[in-house]
Every structure is written in structure tokens, then in C-alpha cells.
Amino acid sequence: MSALLQLTGVTAFYGAIQALKGVDLVVNKGEIVTLIGSNGAGKSTLMMTICGNPRARNGQIVYDGEDITRLPTFEIMRRGLAQSPEGRRIFPRMSVHENLLMGAYGRPPAEASQDMEQVFTLFPRLKERMAQRGGTLSGGEQQMLAIGRALMSRPRLLLLDEPSLGLAPLVVKLIFGAIRELNRTTGLTVLLVEQNAFQALRLAHRGYVLVNGAITMAGPGAELLARPEIRAAYLEGAH
């Protein structure tokens, strides 16, 4: 397997606070990789650092053989990455339709409408809400919209930040099912950040554990799931 994304010794700072302390991480083509860790471990920072905001201070980020460490965010994203970010960041005063179109920014309209149909197949609820303003959607619908919008760029690497946050178990199941389905049918590569470690590790091929801005453990999802220290730290009462 070849690496689609490779981080080597990546550090990042928010002001004087060091949020990432030399992260090494690999995502291979066609893999679902999950990054688990507690609140404040630096998971979202890592996702944003991959996208160049904040920029990595040290280390290197290579995407598809190209060093993207110093590229501006919009240039990185145009290379086939898409992120469904922390907090979903739906455009509140745009319709669902427009939010999805924003995901297809810069791509031909014909392709965009084709992809939109696929998103609607995945999340039929979004089609019903097409004309509704993003800000008026429920949390679960916004999450579907955020993922759908990310898919609209036809990404090769999908970065999902806490897609299960604050959602009802049924919706989480739906969304995780959709991710698995996409990975299986289209070979979409996914990097998934989750607090819901049990679900994430079951879904992912491999997992990393992030503690205080550094990777402390890595391995196949099932293997991590079986480790007692993981169970103790992240899975108590989770599912």
C-alpha cells in the first residue's frame, strides 16, 4: 500500500501553546484511519494543520508525494482533500443546496449536480431540506450536510472531525454506515477524528491514539480495541 498522506515530526502552536509535539502519522490509499484521544489532545488541531491552518512549525506533511507543508490552505484543499470540520461550520444563511454547491467550488456544474445526486442517495434527508437555510437544520442534518459538502469536491482524502458529536445513536449509526459504504464502493480514503472511540475503532482499519499532542499508540483498529489501557481510558461507558 502506498501512503496518500504522511506526517513526519509535525509540530503546531496556538500562540505560545504547543498543540502538536512531533506527530508521525500515515494514511494509506483506500484506508479508513481513525485518530482517537480525549478532549484537548490536539485532534482537531492536527486536522487543521494538515490543511495548513495553523501551519505546521516543524516537520513535514506530504500528500500524494507532494510536500504541502508550506502551501496556503486553499491550494492544499484544491489538491483533493476535503474536511468536514469541528463544529460543522455550515454556512448558516445559505440553503442546503447552496452549501452543497460550495463544496463543489471550482468544478463544472454538470459534475456538481451529478455528485449532488450521490450525496442525496447517501443522505435522502438533505434532499427534503434542499431549500432550507443551513442555520435552521437540526444537528444531525447539519452533520450530514457537512459531510455531503465535503464529498461534493470529489475528494481523494476525506477528513472527518467528530462526525458523531452530539448526535443521536441512530444518526451516528447512519453516518458511520455511510462512511463505510463510501470507502468500500469508491475506495475513498478517510481520516476520522473521534471521541466515540469504540465506534471509530470498529469502523477503521487502523487507529492512532493522541495524548497531549503526541501519538502514544498505533495499530489496527481491532487490536487497539482489545488493549486494556485503551478500554480503560477511552471506552469506559462509551457505547
Place this chain on the structure above:
Amino acid sequence: MNNGAGVRVAYALQQIINGVTLGMIYGLIAVGYTMVYGIIGMINFAHGDIFMIGAFLSLMGLTVLSALGITSVPLALAITLIAACSIAALYGWSVERIAYRPLRGSFRMAPLISAIGMSIVLQNFVQVSQGARDLNLMPLIPGGLKVMEEDGFVVQLSWMQVAITITTLAMLGIFTWLVTKTPLGRSMRACEQDLKMATLLGIDTDRTISLTFVIGAALATVAGMMFLLYYGSINFYIGFSAGVKAFTAAVLGGVGSLPGAVLGGLAIGLIESLWSGYASVQYKNVAAFSVLVVVLIFMPSGLLGRADIEKV
């Protein structure tokens, strides 16, 4: 209807025609304010001065073309409009690049303060380079329509007034379409609603913002050219008074709303003209700005603004 009443009606009608024309000029300037506000949530106080520069560029263009012996008025106007818009667009781009972009991400008052600084710079630049006196232009679009005549009082609708109204409404239509229906317009709104997310979608936000300033400056130049052709007299200070009135119009209409900007412009134009006609010319600005105060107190989101407006 006796004669006295007839004249009163005619007089009122003339005031309304003049007020609408004035309002259309304010409205077009206000559209520029509101577009820039709509993308970075900031009032570009230098916008009125770009309008003034647009008027000066138009005057220069027309003077140069007439010196070159171009006598066809439509041709001269078209060439001047294109040239003036292009140069003013460069001004708009530079203003953003120099005074606002370095302050992005800074505290909210910072770009407002540098906008006021930019406004002073542009005014003084024109005052020094063009002189402080009024510069005049002969009427290029003469004539008009006699709407009615009552007891010797003729109500005139000049072709210039018709042209101003049509131009503003056309610009409003074009730019409403641009903002609501095109990819550029969507990315402009995306920048306003969530700049960080916009970059995450691959939008070059700096470029989108620059483009908005370029468009805003071109709109201001169209307004400046109309002002020049309508009043036939300009000076370095017109940007301040017209700019503040247009800002009032934008607030009245609801900052961020394009139709609101023109509606607000109409309201300010009519208030000013009717106040001048019936109360006192000296206090017309007091009337116009009292509206600003009242609106800010009782209706902060304006006529067509959205209710959740938070940043001025």
C-alpha cells in the same frame, strides 16, 4: 382643481423627481458599501472617496477625449466609463491591499480606523493634485420631457434623470444576480459567513475579497460619473458628503442587502429633496442624518436587513 393647488402638485412632483434621481445616485454608492460589508463585515469608509475619484477620472477622460477631437457624446461616454472604472478599480484594489488586508484578523476597529485614514489620504491626494476649487463640465446629455405645466410652472424630467434611474436599477439587477446566483457571488457570501470554512473549500479568499473591492470601486465610479454629468461640478470634497449619505442609505436599507441599499438611497434622496423644497435647504443634512439616528436606535437591521446582524 384651482390654480394654486395645481402648482402645488406640480411643485411636489418636481421635488419627487429630483429626490428620486438623487436617491438613485446615493443608492448606487450604497450598493458598493453594502457589497463590501457583505463580504468582510466592514464599512469601507474610503468608498465615498473612490466615488469622488471616479468623478474626477470621468472629467479627465471626457476632457482628454474632447481635446483629441472625439465629438460623439455616446462614444466619449463609453470610453470614459470603461477607462475610469478600470483605473478606479485599481484604486479600490490598492486600498484593500494596503489598508485592510494587513489588518485582517486584527481587532475589529482596526480596519475601520485605517479606512478613515485611507479616506483622508485620497481626499488630500486629489485636493493637492487637482486643486481645491470646483471643476465644471458642460451638460452633455441635455433636454428632457415636459411632464406637466401648471400656471407657468413646468415639471421637467430630464433625460439625464432618466438615464441615472435606469443605470442604477440595471446595476442593482445585475449585481443582485451576481451575488445570489453565480459561483463568485456564492463564494463572496461564503467569505462573509465563515472565512475559515471558505478557505477549507478551496476558495482563495484574498482574491475574492480583492475582487469585491474592484467591483465596488467600479460601481462607485459609475455613480461618480453620473454625479458629474448631472451636477456638472465636482470637487475633492464630494466623496465625503455623498459617501456619508450613501452610508446612511445602506444602514437604512439594511446593511448587506443590495435592494435595501437602493431603497435606502431613494428614501434619503426623497427626504433631502422634499425637506429642501418645503422646509429649509440649510437643514437638509440634518434631516437626512436624523433618519440615520432614528434607524440605528429603533430599527438597527434596517428596512430589508436580516435580523441577526451583529457587526457594524
